[in-house]
Amino acid sequence: MNRFRRGILLFHFAIVLFTVGHLHEVVKHPLVTGLLDTYSSFSYTNRCFGFFSPGVNDDLKVQIKAYGKDTTQVIPSYFPDDNYIQRLRVRTMFAHFAENLEESTMGLYSRGWGLYVINQNPEIQRVDILVQQNGIPSMAAYRAGQRIVASNFYSTQIETAGD
Amino acid sequence: MQFYQKTKYLYEAIFTFIEKEASTKSLVFLRVGLGLIAILKFLVYSPNFLDFHGQYGMVPWAISKASIYPFLPHIGDVAIWLSDLTGQSLDAATYTLYFIFLGACLSFIVGFLTRLSSIICFFLHLCLIYAASGYMYGIDVFTQIGFFYCIFFPMGSNYSVDNALRLQKVIHRSAEAGILKRIIQFQLCLIYFSTAIEKGMGSQWWNGEAIWRTFMLPTFKHFDFGWMAHIPALPLVMGWSILLIEFVYIFLVWIPKYRTIAVLSVVSMHLGIGFFMGMWLFAGIMICFNLFAFGEEILVDIRAFSFKKKPNRFFFSFTNWSRETA
Numbered sequence: 001m002n003r004f005r006r007g008i009l010l011f012h013f014a015i016v017l018f019t020v021g022h023l024h025e026v027v028k029h030p031l032v033t034g035l036l037d038t039y040s041s042f043s044y045t046n047r048c049f050g051f052f053s054p055g056v057n058d059d060l061k062v063q064i065k066a067y068g069k070d071t072t073q074v075i076p077s078y079f080p081d082d083n084y085i086q087r088l089r090v091r092t093m094f095a096h097f098a099e100n101l102e103e104s105t106m107g108l109y110s111r112g113w114g115l116y117v118i119n120q121n122p123e124i125q126r127v128d129i130l131v132q133q134n135g136i137p138s139m140a141a142y143r144a145g146q147r148i149v150a151s152n153f154y155s156t157q158i159e160t161a162g163d
Numbered sequence: 164m165q166f167y168q169k170t171k172y173l174y175e176a177i178f179t180f181i182e183k184e185a186s187t188k189s190l191v192f193l194r195v196g197l198g199l200i201a202i203l204k205f206l207v208y209s210p211n212f213l214d215f216h217g218q219y220g221m222v223p224w225a226i227s228k229a230s231i232y233p234f235l236p237h238i239g240d241v242a243i244w245l246s247d248l249t250g251q252s253l254d255a256a257t258y259t260l261y262f263i264f265l266g267a268c269l270s271f272i273v274g275f276l277t278r279l280s281s282i283i284c285f286f287l288h289l290c291l292i293y294a295a296s297g298y299m300y301g302i303d304v305f306t307q308i309g310f311f312y313c314i315f316f317p318m319g320s321n322y323s324v325d326n327a328l329r330l331q332k333v334i335h336r337s338a339e340a341g342i343l344k345r346i347i348q349f350q351l352c353l354i355y356f357s358t359a360i361e362k363g364m365g366s367q368w369w370n371g372e373a374i375w376r377t378f379m380l381p382t383f384k385h386f387d388f389g390w391m392a393h394i395p396a397l398p399l400v401m402g403w404s405i406l407l408i409e410f411v412y413i414f415l416v417w418i419p420k421y422r423t424i425a426v427l428s429v430v431s432m433h434l435g436i437g438f439f440m441g442m443w444l445f446a447g448i449m450i451c452f453n454l455f456a457f458g459e460e461i462l463v464d465i466r467a468f469s470f471k472k473k474p475n476r477f478f479f480s481f482t483n484w485s486r487e488t489a
Contacts, residue, residue, distance in 0.1 A: 006178060009181070009342075009346075012346075016349075016350070016353060017353070020353050020354075021357075037232070038232075038234075041231075041232060041235055042235075042289065042311070043307075043308070043311045044304050044307040044308045044311060045308050045312075045350065047304065048357065048361070049353075049354040049357055049358050050357065050358050050361035050362070051301065051358055051362075052362065052373060052377065053358055053361035053362040053364070053365065053368075054361055054362060054363075054364045054365025054366075054367070054368075055365040055367035055368070055372070055373055055376075056367060056372075056373045056376040056377050056380065058380075059380045059381060059382045061381065080208065080211040080214045080215070080221075082208070082210065082211065083207055083208075084441045085204075085207040085208065085441075085444065086207065086208045086211065088300075088382070088442070089208065089215065089295075089298040089300075090221070090298070091382040092297075092298050092299070092300045093221060093222065093297045093298045095382075096296075096297050096298075096299075097297075108226050108229075108230075109222065109226070109297065111226075112221060112222050112223050112226050112297075113221060115219060115223060116214075116219060116220065116221050116223070119219050134380070136375075136376045136379050136380060138372060138375075139371070139372065139375050139391070139392040139395050139398070140392075142379075142389065142392040143392050143393060148379065148381070
């Protein structure tokens with residue numbers, strides 16, 4: 001392997017090590033951050049791989065109710081769940097929804113879901129979205145009789161512009 | 164001067180280690196494994212493809228496009244371009260790109276125009292996952308890593324249609340195969356080591372709560388593990404085992420005596436993730452990477468063990484380097 005290719009290889013692993021070692025959190029120069037982000041965006045190699053670390057968070061579930069003109073009648077709507085992998089993807093989306101607890105991100109996702117449901121049936125005029133968090137009890141609490149409790153996390157209403 | 168000599172010695176030693184020739188059969192293994200998993204992970208939601216990647220999917224293009232850097236490729240941009248070019252609707256253009264991706268994966272698996280196929284796979288996979296960044300998890304990240312590396316290496320150098328058509332000379336062993344193996348080996352070592360450190364920084368993996376919570380989360384719930392709360396030592400031991408397996412991987416895989424145990428432990432861990440959490444595709448790609456990275460060495464170790472040959476006690480052999488520098 002010639003020197004050029006060796007240089008590329010060293011550069012690559014320097015970048016990977018830099019990110020894995022969390023050095024990007026110390027060196028916050030825009031040039032460094034830009035380089036790392038760009039490289040990561042294409043190669044995906046320099047990322048912090050922390051599966052379920054430092055701990056496992058509570059997961060979320062989403063309830064969607066769609067209504068037409070008559071707001072007492074719920075119109076059936078769905079998220080794809082033909083198989084486990086689809087459900088896993090949808091649940092992953094719920095996790096991304098709350099990833100940074102940013103109101104703007106949650107707003108964007110919920111608008112996307114609202115639009116998705118409205119497109120399923122032309123009669124739908126209003127979509128109520130309720131996101132709930134499944135609180136997992138500790139082992140000790142479970143032994144004492146506590147079970148998974150769903151608590152309200154986020155709710156919004158998406159409406160069409162009207163007639 | 165002495166410092167310069169030592170640095171040069173170290174530099175040569177490192178690259179002798181990295182550039183050690185390996186069988187190109189391992190490239191075939193990675194090519195087929197990666198290609199099959201890439202196809203499977205899309206086929207499982209093929210009927211609802213537009214719900215995940217379409218213009219008005221659960222995360223519409225307007226939102227997924229806004230959440231990435233403007234210079235990054237997005238399936239929406241390519242579909243709009245294709246739609247303008249062919250007159251197809253945007254949904255039809257998105258499906259066309261999906262089928263092109265599947266075709267490129269098949270072409271990559273059989274080794275037909277392998278380099279071009281890997282570039283198309285890399286690019287379209289990137290476009291697809293950016294349109295679906297809202298649903299992205301480990302499998303997508305590792306598939307992308309795999310395609311990224313495959314662009315730079317001669318994946319079609321053995322058992323490929325390119326060989327049959329004489330577009331590519333058959334090569335049985337090559338330094339490139341060895342380099343890719345080393346790259347994946349380093350990458351895996353860094354991944355497991357960093358994840359072990361990050362897990363270890365929290366308390367959940369030390370007191371068993373992480374395992375308990377993982378099994379109890381409705382997202383991953385396949386079986387009722389409520390009984391586990393009454394045997395807290397079990398999740399505690401499992402949590403410690405995972406920390407140990409991931410932490411020691413980076414050290415043990417370089418020692419032939421322990422390599423098989425280290426890799427088999429990690430493979431078992433991924434099989435467990437597949438079985439208990441239903442993440443079979445993620446487990447599949449991690450096992451594929453591990454077997455590609457260390458499979459050949461493990462076979463040598465097992466052969467050496469069965470013939471009662473003394474395995475190499477050192478981390479790596481300097482034989483090639485000594486020969487070159489003699």
